Amino acid sequence: MDTPYYSPGSCSIIIHSLLEELAVRFETPDGPLTECVALIAYLCDRHDDGRLLGQHGSWERAKTIEPA
Numbered sequence: 001m002d003t004p005y006y007s008p009g010s011c012s013i014i015i016h017s018l019l020e021e022l023a024v025r026f027e028t029p030d031g032p033l034t035e036c037v038a039l040i041a042y043l044c045d046r047h048d049d050g051r052l053l054g055q056h057g058s059w060e061r062a063k064t065i066e067p068a
Contacts, residue, residue: 002026015040018040
């Protein structure tokens with residue numbers, strides 16, 4: 001089970017939404033959460049088959065995480 005740490009009022013809702021999308025069981029104790037993009041990549045690498053970000057090392061993945 002993953003345990004994300006967050007601060008109320010932060011943008012951590014992105015990570016919570018991703019955990020729900022990936023159907024990952026998780027708890028949410030209080031604490032800091034930093035670097036959203038790194039956490040997204042980590043969670044997708046552990047719990048997704050490339051469906052959301054693309055396969056690790058692929059052009060599709062690079063374009064997905066490239067800033068607009």
